[in-house]
Amino acid sequence: MPVQTKADVVVIGAGIVGAMSALHLQQQGRNVVILDRTGPAAGASAGNAGILAFPEIIPIPSPGVMFKAPKWLLDPLGPLSIRPAYALKIAPWLWHFWRASSRKVFEQGIVTQAAMMELAAVEMARIRAIPELAPFFDNTGTLDLYDSEESFDAAAHDWREKEKAGFEFRRVNRKEIEELQPGLAPQFQHAMYSVSGVQINDPKEFTRAVCAQAEAAGAALRIADVTDIAATGDSATITLANGETIEAGTVVLAGGAWSKKLTARLGDRVPLDTERGYNTTLPSQSFNLKRQLYFNDHAFVVTPLSHGIRVGGAVELGGLDLPPNYNRSKSLLAKAGRFLPELDTRGGTEWMGFRPSLPDCLPVIGYSKASRSVVYAFGHGHLGLTQSAATGKLVSDLVAGRATGMSLAPFRPDRFN
Ligand SMILES: Cc1cc2nc3c(=O)[nH]c(=O)nc-3n(C[C@H](O)[C@H](O)[C@H](O)COP(=O)(O)OP(=O)(O)OC[C@H]3O[C@@H](n4cnc5c(N)ncnc54)[C@H](O)[C@@H]3O)c2cc1C
Structure with a gap:
């Protein structure tokens, strides 16, 4: 029975x-x-990056995103890829994604995310007040880095929306960038610093x-x-x-x-699918990382964890069953090595995870x-x-x-x- x-x-x-x-x-x-x-x-x-990304209220499907996507797709190890074996299966999801990128839906999405993030900050503060959970929280601050003045300016709308929603940050010049994170490649002359950036130092x-x-x-x-x-x-x-x-x-x-x-x-x-993401966790001594670094033009982050340094991000549309393609994490790590020339990229552990994602x-x-x-x-x-x-x-x-x-x-x- x-x-x-x-x-x-x-x-x-x-x-x-x-x-x-x-x-x-x-x-x-x-x-x-x-x-x-x-x-x-x-x-x-x-295996996520551990970031409590309360200011991330800007939806990814945004006006014009479909014009940027082909450029990303041209680089097989770039920030976005579609596994050929999954291209037909993901087509309906991409159609909904395209519809969600209209100006009207995008602007409504910002309002929705701002309300959700307000609640998220309040409720996460309640969790942080539990003594056994408090040690997992680190106030490291966040440095958002851009490759050029042009890409920094292109993000101005997003930062204005974050400001309207009450988030605090300030533009920093190269001298301040060097103080906030020594060892960054000279191409990073433009950045935004959010002093209130918080993260979880061991998500698992x-x-x-x-x-x-x-x-x-x-x-x-x-x-x-x-x-x-x-x-x-x-x-x-x-x-x-x-x-x-x-x-x-x-x-x-x-x-x-x-x-x-x-x-x-x-x-x-429900058109649920997965945006697969990749990262590598390096030993803590690989680099003297002061805080979360977002490389905005390359869609990846470097975060300090209690047990290492995590380098990763990117999106691969490939469903739940295809095997991982760890060339993606290797490619992100190689980029991180160029952006942080003193980073020791040896001895890391690679990981792939399934973000549960709706098209909007x-x-x-x-x-x-x-x-x-x-x-x-x-x-x-x-x-x-x-x-x-x-x-x-x-x-x-x-x-x-x-x-x-x-x-x-x-x-x-x-x-x-
Ligand atoms: C590379 C990467 C970086 C990320 N970085 C961040 C970040 O910095 N900040 C952030 O906020 N988010 C981040 N995310 C996203 C975040 O990790 C996910 O949104 C979140 O972990 C989803 O949590 P979940 O509980 O819904 O799903 P999961 O953590 O995937 O858990 C689902 C669980 O359900 C179980 N399960 C499923 N089906 C069944 C079943 N039929 N029977 C029994 N058990 C079942 C599974 O075993 C699993 O344990 C990142 C994701 C990735 C991939």
């Missing part, structure tokens, strides 16, 4: 979004079971620690592969790979880039059309760590049926239909 159990709330996925959702729900007095087929921090949350251990906090508050963590969800009246039933079923008052789907199969089981058509670069946070007993929380793309605590708060409001305090219309699962 297959085992049948009952639960109050089941969270599928122990990445940073699932962990934050579980912690918030448990703090609100719910009884949570967290299920992950591998364990905490098995996906994108393990942070995710595990958030999970551990949820467990300490009473949540149960189980290794289990969820193969099906069905909405059954005012509850939902999930099926595990071993045949076991769990009937839950509410299921929160936070399965990152792998969430789409389960949404389809509930009849929701906004997450899905909302109820399944099948039932309010299924809440979706996935698709945070480049910003999942940054927006994880805010998502946890919104998820716990949805589970409780409370008003969320901000409109979730831009995050609706059916917004592309």
Whole structure:
């Protein structure tokens, strides 16, 4: 006889979004079971750059982006690539991306992201106040570097929008750049410095620690592969790979880039795909890195972690199944070596992760059309760590049926239909 159990709330996925959702729900007095087929921090949350990128309110699909894309695509190891074997499959996603790049949708996206980031900063401050989690936060400040005055000027609109949203930063000249980060190649004469730049110094251990906090508050963590969800009246039933079923008052789907199969089981058509990203983590002694460095014209970052220096970024559209192409991380590392001539690029560990991405670069946070007993929380793309605590708060409001305090219309699962 297959085992049948009952639960109050089941969270599928122990990445940073699932962990934050579980912690918030448990703090609100719910009884949570967290299920992950591998364990905490098995996906994108393990190897990201660790940046709490609250000022990143500018959507990637922007007017004119489709004119820039072909130039990037010409360089097979450039900031954006499409794996030939995946080109047809990604076409519908790219069509939605193109539609999201209209001026109207882009400007609405800035308003939405600004509101989400305001909540993200408030909720992450609450997480930082937990003594066991506070040591993961570092206030390093952020240096945004540009190759030329022309590219610096081209970013003026984005900086104006960030200023309007209340973020503080200042333009710095070469002398100040050298003080903020000695050892940068002379081409970097133009930069913006954000003194309030914050980061998580070990994203993998942070995710595990958030999970551990949820467990300490009473949540149960189980290794289990969820193969099906069905909405059954005012509850939902999930099926595990071993045949076991769990009937839950509410299921929160936070399965990152792998969430789409389960949404389809509930009849929701969500154009979730993945923007694969690559990086290399070098030993700490590789360079005297003072703070996060964004190389804006090359779409990659260098961040100081507690256990090393992480060099990475870029976007590869290639789905969930194709093998990694580590020439991409090698290419980013080689560029970093040119931009930071004293960087020792030997002895690193390469990694590829699956950003869970919707074409408009906004997450899905909302109820399944099948039932309010299924809440979706996935698709945070480049910003999942940054927006994880805010998502946890919104998820716990949805589970409780409370008003969320901000409109979730831009995050609706059916917004592309
Ligand atoms: C190179 C790179 C750099 C990045 N840098 C940053 C950054 O600096 N700042 C930032 O904010 N964001 C960054 N991101 C994005 C961020 O990492 C992601 O948005 C975030 O980690 C997504 O979290 P998640 O919990 O939704 O998904 P994941 O971390 O991928 O977790 C999903 C979990 O669900 C589990 N799962 C899935 N399906 C099932 C199933 N059926 N049954 C059981 N378990 C299941 C998986 O095992 C996994 O553990 C970066 C991403 C990449 C790739």
